[in-house]
Each structure stands twice: as C-alpha cells, then as structure tokens.
Amino acid sequence: MGSKYTKRYTEEFKRDAIALVDSSGKTVTAVARELGISSESLRGWYRRAKADRGEGAPGELTSAEREELRRLRRENREQQQTIEILKKATAFFARSAVGDSLAFEQAQAVAEEARAWRGANAFRLVRYLSDRPDALSMPSSDCPTCVVRLLVALTAAGHGDKVTLVACGDCGRTDPLPTNNGPEGRLCSRCAGRRAKKPCARCGKVASIYARRPEGGICNPCRDKEPDAKE
Ligand SMILES: [Zn+2]
Ligand SMILES: [Zn+2]
Structure with missing residues (x-):
C-alpha cells in the first residue's frame, strides 16, 4: 500500500464515498475517517461532484468547463508560440532582403506593422518568402497580401531602396495598395471594382x-x- 498522499482511488470508489456523505448525513470528516482516507481528498471530490451537478458555489466551474478552459488555454499557448515563430521567420526574411542595416527588433516591428504573421496568411507569407530569395526586391504579382503590406512597412522604415513595392496589375499604381486578387495578379480596389463590372x-x-x-x-x-x- 502506498502512502495516502500518492494513492489513486477509482472513480467508483469516489462516487461511493460521495454518496455515503449524502446518504449518511455525517460530515465529510467523519466519513473520511471511517473510510480511512484524507478528509481533504473527500472534500475535494465532494465539492467537484456538487459543482458538476450545478450545485457548486457561484462561479465554480464544472469538470466539463474546467476541461474546456484547459483546452482553450493550451490552444492559446500554441497559437502564441506559432505567432512568435512566424514573426521571427518574417523578420529573418526581411533582414536577409534588406541586410544588417535592419536590426532584428526593427525587422520584427516591421513584421508586426505589416500584420504579416496572423493565421493562414502568415504561413503563406513565410512559405512565399522561403521559396524566393528575391521575394522582397522582385515580388511576383501574385504574392500574398501580407507581402504587399510588408514591403510598404519596410519602405516606411526607410528601406525603400532595397525593396520593390507591388504595383496594381491594371493601373500600375502602388497606392492604393493592390490588396485584391485579380486573375493575373494583384489589383488595387479601384481596378478590382472596375473589373468586377460586366454587361x-x-x-x-x-x-x-x-x-x-x-x-x-x-x-x-x-x-x-x-x-x-x-x-
Ligand atoms: Zn489599379
Ligand atoms: Zn441589368
């Protein structure tokens, strides 16, 4: 027999002990003494069982809610880690295009400015950048939107001589930003709107x-x- 602090009780045993408290009218401490278990353990099980039946203290979480909370926290943590990795990757690629004149912290700030790390777009961005060493000096017209924003952020940070802004495939302008996806490449909102018109x-x-x-x-x-x- 292990010590009572490390002993694991079966769910059935816990249920029976809880039922005994309810049916006997005895205190938790008394029932725990009879069963030879610690009263803290039994009190914990008892409180949890009540919460699960919706009889817990106000604001007390049920087991299902607790599990949900755990899952959300874990997902949030994983998401945060992903964001950090993507930001670093974006900053790395921005630096490799611009050179050492761009400090890593600045590169990361630029990546944040460009909102270049969020969700599926961030994965697209990092894949695009890793496939093309010259992605920022010679961006293709079908590059992801966050590349368009990243280039603008780099230019605003004073590195315009090292990067090329993506121009609208129809009017050739870089302002307004060509954030729309046309059949042959990026379009500004004006040209995209004009194209969408048909007889x-x-x-x-x-x-x-x-x-x-x-x-x-x-x-x-x-x-x-x-x-x-x-x-
Ligand atoms: Zn245009
Ligand atoms: Zn009509």
Missing part, C-alpha cells in the same frame, strides 16, 4: 454583377424587378 445578361448595361442566373450575371436593378425580389 448585365438581361439589360446589357455594364454594372456590378449582383446575382447569377442561368443566362448569366445580372445587375441589381434587374434583380429588383424579379417577382420574388420584394421580401
């Missing part, structure tokens, strides 16, 4: 396509004329 399949006017129909895309006014439009 309406019903009235023939060039307009933003509002809905898809068997004959093709139709404009908003034509959609409004459909019988079921007023709801």
